[in-house]
Amino acid sequence: MKLVALIAALALTTACAKSPAPITQQEVVQRSQELFDAVAVGNKDPWQKYFADDVLYFDEKGRAMDKTALVADVEPLPKGYSGEIKLVNSKFHLEGNTAINSYDMNETETIFGQEMHARYHETDTWMYRNSQWQIVAGQVLRYYEDPAPGAVDEKKLKDYVGTYELAAGDRATVAVEAGRLTLKRGSRPAVELIPEGCDIFFRKGVEGRRVFHFTKGKVDSMIDRRNNEDVVWKKVSDKTAS
CATH class of the missing domain: 2.40.128.50 (Lipocalin)
Structure with a gap:
């Protein structure tokens, strides 16, 4: 009986060790917003932290990027430029050790006092591996916007x-x-x-x-x-x- 109890305890311990640490939509949104807040100042730390080493990332410019290229792309805005990106309209799905977050991004950029805007949609796949949640895949699309109408005779x-x-x-x-x-x-x-x-x-x-x-x-x-x-x-x- 003691042997059976020991085997059961070991099985329970192993199952618990493999179970992913729970993560909520609020936590995923908060981490994603942390990534975007780091963009304008060129802070690479959150990008190193939240992206898996084998991430597959496809941006709105059509670039396929690994983690090295993705992190290297995070640089501070030039002098005279400022901006912010706000995450909105998050749609979240959690399934075992995988979480999917699909959302919009509203970007405001100011260039020497002139304000510009853009809207994007991103879908990230987070996975719990090696005792941590990280993004293993992401894809960004840019919403189409009509140009400003011109004058015609x-x-x-x-x-x-x-x-x-x-x-x-x-x-x-x-x-x-x-x-x-x-x-x-x-x-x-x-x-x-x-x-x-x-x-x-x-x-x-x-x-x-x-x-x-x-x-x-x-x-x-x-x-x-x-x-x-x-x-x-x-x-x-x-x-x-x-």
């Missing part, structure tokens, strides 16, 4: 009006309605083309640009530009009838 809008063709049977029309340029493709509702710069327009909430190309002073095509690659719509008529 309303008299010039008529130059863009017409029917454009991508392929046989696939056409779009550009028209002027109440002083605004609109784009209508097939049976879809018309959307406004908002001016950004000379002959460059964007659609609200949509990445990419529409660029009108001129040859000898006349529009001959409309370019759908996405990620610096172009899809060309040829202008087939100055009229909007498809």
Whole structure:
């Protein structure tokens, strides 16, 4: 009986030793905020502490970074710059020795008195290993923001009006309605083309640009530009009838 009791005690001790130390959403958020508070001043210590040596990290610039590269990237802001990052909207899930925290980040950066803002979304995977909770994987995405609208000469809008063709049977029309340029493709509702710069327009909430190309002073095509690659719509008529 004593042997059985001893075996049971050892099994219980082993099970307890392997059980992860509990961690809460509040603790994970607090640690993550500590990381962001360290960015502007270039404090690498929290980044060394909370990231696992074998971490896989993918930032909003498309960089795949190991821990060495990630920690090295933490540098103080240049003179005349200041900023802060606030973690909001945390969504948390705990499963055994793994915790997932998915959240938004609101960044404010001041550059010689001029204030700028950006929004990001990050998802971190924390794991309990070697008697500590650390991030083993993280990925950051940047929320798309529309550019500031530019000014356009309303008299010039008529130059863009017409029917454009991508392929046989696939056409779009550009028209002027109440002083605004609109784009209508097939049976879809018309959307406004908002001016950004000379002959460059964007659609609200949509990445990419529409660029009108001129040859000898006349529009001959409309370019759908996405990620610096172009899809060309040829202008087939100055009229909007498809």
